[in-house]
Each structure stands twice: as structure tokens, then as C-alpha cells.
Amino acid sequence: MLVSIVHIVSCSADNEIDRLVSSMTLDEKIGQMTQVDYRYLQDKTDIKKYFLGSILSGGGSTPPTNQPASWVNLYNGFQEQALNTRLKIPLIYGIDAVHGHNNVVGATIFPHNIGLGCTNDPELVRKISAATAEEMRATGLDWTFAPCLAVAQDERWGRTYESFSENSDIVTSLGVASVQGYQGGNSLKENSILACAKHYVGDGNTVFGTGSNNYKIDRGDVVLDEKELRDKYIKPFRESIKNGVGSIMISYNSWKGEKLHGHKYLINDVLKNELKFDGFVVSDWAGINEIDSDYKTSIIESINAGIDMVMVPGSLNPDDHSYDDFIRLAVEAVQEGSISMARITAAVTRILKIKKKIGLFKRPLKSPKDFNLVGSNSHRELARESVRKSAVLLKNENNILPLSKSGKKIAIVGEHADNIGYQCGGWTITWQGGSDDITPGISILDGFKLAVRDTNDIIFSKDGKNIPDADMIIAVIGEKPYSEGWGDRESLDLSKEDKKILKRVNEKNIPYLIILISGRPMLIEDEIKDCDAFIAVWLPGTEGAGIADVIFGDYKPTGKLSMSWPKSMKQIPINIGDKDYDPLFSFGYGLTY
16 A cells, blocks of 8 residues: 555655646756756856756855855855746755765865775675765765766776775665665655766776876777676666665766767766666766867767766856856747757656655755764764775784874874865865865874873974984875866875875884875885885875774774785776786785774
8 A cells, every 4th residue: 555655645745746747947947957066057046037947056156154054045046046936846965975064164074985995894784874864964065976987997087086086886786775865765855865876987097198187098989898887887877776875976988989969879878777777867067068069069969878967067167158158049949940848848748757856846945054064073983994994904014003092202294194185185164175274183293292191292293394302103094185187196105295204214223104195005015125114094174083993993994905906007097807916915905903
């Protein structure tokens, strides 16, 4: 009986949406298919004028005062414009909450996915996504552009840290758990945060050097045969669809020379028809623009390929295409028959059904009072747990770890030791991330001071010059924050600054530990030979105390490499199953005490 009732309710809701769509004009339909970054709205009344269906905040697109209540006010101000349209169809607001609600100052910042992959703990990932969803709801937002289901194969890719693993099974397992955490189970319901599986499909395995501009690998070409594409890269999407993911974002890359944003076979035939995906498909940021040099052609090909919502999203550059360009040209394309009205109607129906499922029609305006959930103690403790579990111990000569909490002087060196921005990485408050105290948190140095019995036992030297006498040195080194494009690199060597610090440390002839903060495996063969211990902590987020928990033995390290660790650039890309597989550390490696 319950199944029958649910079916009746579902059919009733679908019929209601069908009736609504049938009453819409072409302009109203195209508006629903348009997503704009709020920074590039010429005026917020354009939401009403163009019947816009979605607003987003890209990295760094925040209210003037970046605090939870300001986000709610921003959201409601835009939503009121949508509710003043003829049909009062509410907006859906999207944001890149990819390792916590990371655009919001004061939110809990969890480890990036590469670290979570080393935990291989679906329940932990489910809890993290659920906590992120709680913090999103507290700021009034509806939709996260997560999880990333890339199966990263090339460490030179600047988004490697957004991938859980080079192993498709781990990506699938943790990706499904993340979807369930965001959406509150295996199906969307009122008050669900809409998840978005991305990027469909093949990102992380493009041919190096086939991208454009700053994107040496990010927007390149995938040349796999279809069987491998399906078995390894489509697999996480297939399983996420089975578990109810409500939206999917298309990837910038190409497959065998054809841009995914215009790939009708992979979007319409495989994703929608074969895999039965019944949510809506969204483009990436201006992703359709790369299909063709003629913008109108790009619009026609992307929508006909099966993209339902287009992230235009806007620009301050007058030469770039704006949302009014997109709307005008899309309307023209339908009127001249280049895009069928049936295709437009199908896209809008998918969008509105998702809006209906998450309760936007019932409660379009938000008045959350749980601002205390943003950066709450329980969420920060969960983040600290995830930091502990994601750390991978690569070397521990003579069992020098764990350290004692008293009786020894510890010199900590390196600017990464006391820098919240560096330990959070990209996609934190701004798109490319930042430096220093960009948001509240506990630095690695602060975590050590909290752990020891006498804070005078901790001595800090930012540059490693004039290191005072100590019983032990801990060098905290690593990459500086980056995100897509700007993170693509031809060499994975440590920085010159870090090498200088390690040279100074080595010359002291004191036992020393290296802590590496990075978004991918780095080239460390020479450096790891000289040190007594080495631990990879990836991009741990705001709760740096979790690292001290491991170093001092409150938690035995359990992290296992979710990606193979190369010896040299000649080996890259290197992945488990390669014919001549000879890494510095194998996939699955990790010591404990």
C-alpha cells in the first residue's frame, strides 16, 4: 500500500509540473535553463525580466559581508525577484561546496577528496557530506556542485586533489556515499541539498598538453576506447544515478576529439536513455563556449546534445557572452527550428521536477535560524577525525614516531606549519584559495601546541634559518593553493624554498620528520632518504590538530595511498595495473605504529 501511495503522490507531482510547463512561454522556458553567477547580474531585476531559473556563486562569489545571515539575505533577495514573475517559479541556488561549505568564512573545511580517498571510509564520507549539507541549509542554499567523481590518472592535473582515487572502485564507493550524505539518502526529498555528480566524463585522464591557455591537461582530450571509458569512468556516475543523484555536470574535456559539452551520444543516448538518469544535466562554467567559435552554434549543439541548464555564467569583460546573449540566441534557435520545442520542454520539465522534489515550490524563501551549525564543534570534530584518518605514514625509521608529549624540544619549520590557507588548499573562500588566516581554524603549529604538555617545548621557525637546538625537527612543507588550470604542472618537484629549508634541517644532524601538504603525490625520492619519518597529510582543511593526534600517538595512522606515488616525472602518469609498475610507493601503501 505504501508503494502505491508513493507512486500516486509522485504521479500527481509530475502532472502538476507538466501542467506548469505547458503554460510557459518560450522566454520563460529558456530563462529556466539559464544559470548566472550573481556577481555578473547587471541588475537583480534581470531575474524577473529574463525569468532566470538559477543563480550560482562561483569561487569567491560571496556577499559583501561573508557570514551565514548575509547568505540567507542574498538568497532571499534574488528569490523574491523570481517570485514576482508571472508563474512564480522559484530559483535554485548552486555553489561549489566541495570540501565543506568552503565559500563561507567560518564554515568547517574538511580534507579535500584525495585525503578522504586514503581513508576509504564510505561512512565517514557520508557524514562529512551530511554535515556540509547542514551548513548549507543554515545559509539558505539548495545545491552543491559535488561530489567530483573523477578517476584521476595524471598527477600533473591541477584538480587531482578533487579526486578520491586513481581506482574507480574507491571513487564509486565514496562518490555514492557523498551523494547519500548531501541528499539525505537514496532519493531526493523536501529539504534535501541537491548533489551534482561531476564531471561527466573522463576528466583526470586527458592527454597532457591538449588543453588550452592555462589548461595544459584540464580541458584536454581523452583517447580511451569506449569499453574502458564505461568500465572505469562512467561507472561512478552509473552507481550514483542508481542512488538518486539529482544533477550531473558535464566535463570540459573531449572524448576522441569531440567536446563533452556537445556530445549527444554520451549525454543523451548513454546518460539519459541508457542509464535512465532522470535529473537534469548542467554545463560547467561557460563550458559550451568551447564547442565552436560561433556562440550560437555552441548553444544549439549543447542543448541538442542533452544539456538542460547552461551555466552562462556572466563576466565583467564586455567581449564575453552574457546571459542576455545566451537567452536571445537560444530563443532564435528555437524559433528557426535549430532546437525543437520538445527538447526545450523536456529540459525545463527535468529542472522543475527537481525543484519540486527538494521543496522549493513549497518553501522558496529561507529563514534558517541554525547559524550555529556553521563551523559547529561537532562538525569540526568530524573534520579532525577525517584529518587523522586521511594521513598516510610513508616512513618511520627506527619507530621514531609517535613522539612524546613532554620532555623534548621540538623545532617546527616551514611556512606551511602556521598557515590556514595553505593547509586548506584551493576552493577555499576564493576559487584558487589563499594564504594565512582566510577563515577560522587550527593550524598545524597550533595543533602541536595544544597537544604538548608545555608549549615552551615547541619552537617555530618560518623559514628554517637559525634553527635553535632541539631534540627533534618537524619540517612542514608543500604546495601553495591552486585550483583548475593554474594547478596544471609540468613538474612535481618540491619548491626551491622547501628544498632550501630541508637542506638547513638536514645540516643540523638532528632527527627530523617531514610533513607534506599537497594536492597530489610529489617527487620526494631524495628528500625521503635523508629524513627519519615522512607523513603525507594532503590538504587537511581547518582542523590541523588532527595531525598532532597522529604524530603524538593519540591515533595510530590508518591512511592508505589511494594514488600511486611516482619516483620521477618519467613515470608519470603512473597507476596501479601499468605494465612497468615501479612506483616509489605502491597504491594502498601506508604504515602504522
